[in-house]
Amino acid sequence: xxxxxxxxxxxxxxxxxxxxxxxxxxxxxxxxxxxxxxxxxxxxxxxxxxxxxxxxxxxxxxxxxxxxxxxxxxxxxxxxxxxxxxxxxxxxxxxxxxxxxxxxxxxxxxxxxxxxxxxxxxxxxxxxxxxxxxxxxxxxxxxxxxxxxxxxxxxxxxxxxxxxxxxxxxxxxxxxxxxxxxxxxxxxxxxxxxxxxxxxxxxxxxxxxxxxxxxxxxxxxxxxxxxxxxxxxxxxxxxxxxxxxxxxxxxxxxxxx
Amino acid sequence: xxxxxxxxxxxxxxxxxxxxxxxxxxxxxxxxxxxxxxxxxxxxxxxxxxxxxxxxxxxxxxxxxxxxxxxxxxxxxxxxxxxxxxxxxxxxxxxxxxxxxxxxxxxxxxxxxxxxxxxxxxxxxxxxxxxxxxxxxxxxxxxxxxxxxxxxxxxxxxxxxxxxxxxxxxxxxxxxxxxxxxxxxxxxxxxxxxxxxxxxxxxxxxxxxxxxxxxxxxxxxxxxxxxxxxxxxxxxxxxxxxxxxxxxxxxxxxxxxxxxxxxxxxxxxxxxxxxxxxxxxxxxxxxxxxxxxxxxxxxxxxxxxxxxxxxxxxxxxxxx
Numbered sequence: 001x002x003x004x005x006x007x008x009x010x011x012x013x014x015x016x017x018x019x020x021x022x023x024x025x026x027x028x029x030x031x032x033x034x035x036x037x038x039x040x041x042x043x044x045x046x047x048x049x050x051x052x053x054x055x056x057x058x059x060x061x062x063x064x065x066x067x068x069x070x071x072x073x074x075x076x077x078x079x080x081x082x083x084x085x086x087x088x089x090x091x092x093x094x095x096x097x098x099x100x101x102x103x104x105x106x107x108x109x110x111x112x113x114x115x116x117x118x119x120x121x122x123x124x125x126x127x128x129x130x131x132x133x134x135x136x137x138x139x140x141x142x143x144x145x146x147x148x149x150x151x152x153x154x155x156x157x158x159x160x161x162x163x164x165x166x167x168x169x170x171x172x173x174x175x176x177x178x179x180x181x182x183x184x185x186x187x188x189x190x191x192x193x194x195x196x197x198x199x200x201x202x203x204x205x206x207x208x209x210x211x212x213x214x215x216x217x218x219x220x221x222x223x224x225x226x227x228x229x230x231x232x233x234x235x236x237x238x239x240x241x242x243x244x245x246x247x248x249x250x251x252x253x254x255x256x257x
Numbered sequence: 258x259x260x261x262x263x264x265x266x267x268x269x270x271x272x273x274x275x276x277x278x279x280x281x282x283x284x285x286x287x288x289x290x291x292x293x294x295x296x297x298x299x300x301x302x303x304x305x306x307x308x309x310x311x312x313x314x315x316x317x318x319x320x321x322x323x324x325x326x327x328x329x330x331x332x333x334x335x336x337x338x339x340x341x342x343x344x345x346x347x348x349x350x351x352x353x354x355x356x357x358x359x360x361x362x363x364x365x366x367x368x369x370x371x372x373x374x375x376x377x378x379x380x381x382x383x384x385x386x387x388x389x390x391x392x393x394x395x396x397x398x399x400x401x402x403x404x405x406x407x408x409x410x411x412x413x414x415x416x417x418x419x420x421x422x423x424x425x426x427x428x429x430x431x432x433x434x435x436x437x438x439x440x441x442x443x444x445x446x447x448x449x450x451x452x453x454x455x456x457x458x459x460x461x462x463x464x465x466x467x468x469x470x471x472x473x474x475x476x477x478x479x480x481x482x483x484x485x486x487x488x489x490x491x492x493x494x495x496x497x498x499x500x501x502x503x504x505x506x507x508x509x510x511x512x513x514x515x516x517x518x519x520x521x522x523x524x525x526x527x528x529x530x531x532x533x534x535x536x537x538x539x540x541x542x543x544x545x546x547x548x549x550x551x552x553x554x555x556x557x558x559x560x561x562x563x564x565x566x567x568x569x570x571x572x573x574x575x576x577x
Contacts, residue, residue, distance in 0.1 A: 005365020
């Protein structure tokens with residue numbers, strides 16, 4: 001395929017993915033908005049008013065970056081996992097396989113589609129948050145970089161999950177038993193400085209902690225961890241996971257007999 | 258001489274569980290041909306076609322589409338290929354025209370080029386009124402036609418139809434035959450067809466290959482194959498019931514019902530002899546038809562022979 005044809009193919013896939021999640025917006029865009037509104041009312045407003053400040057910032061403002069990041073992570077991941085697995089389940093994955101699209105275009109198309117949903121929901125949550133607190137971005141470039149990279153990383157993760165999944169249960173195991181606990185323990189609702197030293201050390205092994213903190217740094221200007229190193233680590237994970245997903249796709253893991 | 262539309266050499270497929278689905282088959286399909294690939298269920302037809310369109314990974318062998326080796330430049334080979342699989346394989350929730358537009362996009366065809374082509378295909382295949390509805394609302398026959406339209410959107414030179422008329426009513430099947438004949442004759446599209454309706458293969462195809470137990474057991478023209486038919490079986494409907502089947506010299510006659518006889522006619526035998534003897538017995542025939550279509554008779558006989566040989570070989574290989 002020449003570069004123009006590759007662009008057409010890539011756009012077709014991305015557009016198809018965006019059309020899919022916007023067509024079923026009551027399942028994809030509405031629930032995170034409602035859930036996050038509940039978080040802001042209950043944790044931010046009712047409980048947060050008794051907690052006071054965290055790292056010198058009101059509790060409501062402190063949890064905003066973590067909740068935005070949580071929405072970006074879960075939506076980027078689940079969009080690709082459910083969409084690609086659904087293609088496998090309905091055998092429409094064969095539409096891509098018989099076409100001349102290179103594997104990296106198929107992977108990128110789904111990843112960009114997942115990112116579109118993750119970032120779209122992140123934007124909705126940001127708008128919701130702005131009704132509860134002042135959302136001012138201190139470091140726009142850092143904020144944008146980390147949200148894009150996090151979204152890409154978890155979209156690739158969702159793709160790998162979908163490739164390996166044999167049934168619908170297999171695409172909910174990782175979000176329920178891995179992503180949600182790691183996100184909650186990734187400093188969304190608290191600073192790890194509040195933890196005993198041992199648990200601070202354990203928390204440092206949680207990759208989501210780095211993403212949440214870098215994002216918090218971008219928005220609020222405060223972070224529990226060094227920002228530069230975290231960005232490099234996320235970039236390295238993206239490259240590693242992308243190559244792994246590409247290798248699996250090339251070998252036909254889960255899709256070719 | 259022009260290179261074949263499809264060339265297969267030594268194609269072997271061994272699945273992870275050790276089952277050998279293809280045992281080194283060789284096959285050539287000439288350009289512009291209407292070719293039938295026949296075989297019983299599990300013979301290796303779909304595995305062969307799966308390898309050609311990259312849904313199945315081959316263990317060994319070489320496949321070329323219009324001279325392009327799929328191992329060297331699969332993308333180029335795929336441009337020449339359109340596939341209509343046996344099972345429905347599109348998103349049931351998408352609109353009919355969106356499915357076809359998307360497929361065009363996967364081949365790098367911009368929407369402004371794809372739209373007029375898509376509209377024409379939808380009209381030709383009787384799907385125009387359904388273009389804005391979700392695919393799940395289509396009938397089975399319409400879903401098959403949707404897959405044909407999708408496979409043709411990028412103007413492939415080789416079209417693979419894996420049981421395209423399964424579950425389709427007679428009227429619709431005939432209109433699909435006409436359409437396939439048209440694209441074969443007018444547009445020069447090479448068509449490879451697998452089907453269980455052997456009259457379909459007999460009326461549409463010029464060349465034929467029969468595959469069984471992962472091997473090509475016959476590869477010839479339909480005309481040649483039919484000349485090899487040794488015996489044809491006819492059903493005779495009688496004007497009045499008979500008590501027992503009449504004895505007719507040199508012919509095998511069986512009674513299937515009171516007023517129905519089955520007659521086996523070997524190559525070289527004359528039907529006049531039968532009717533003369535039936536008249537002598539005072540039996541009047543009101544109508545007569547083939548028990549099965551001629552190709553079906555040939556196919557069943559060949560596959561039975563091949564299965565018997567396979568059983569003999571298996572017995573011989575069992576250690577005592």
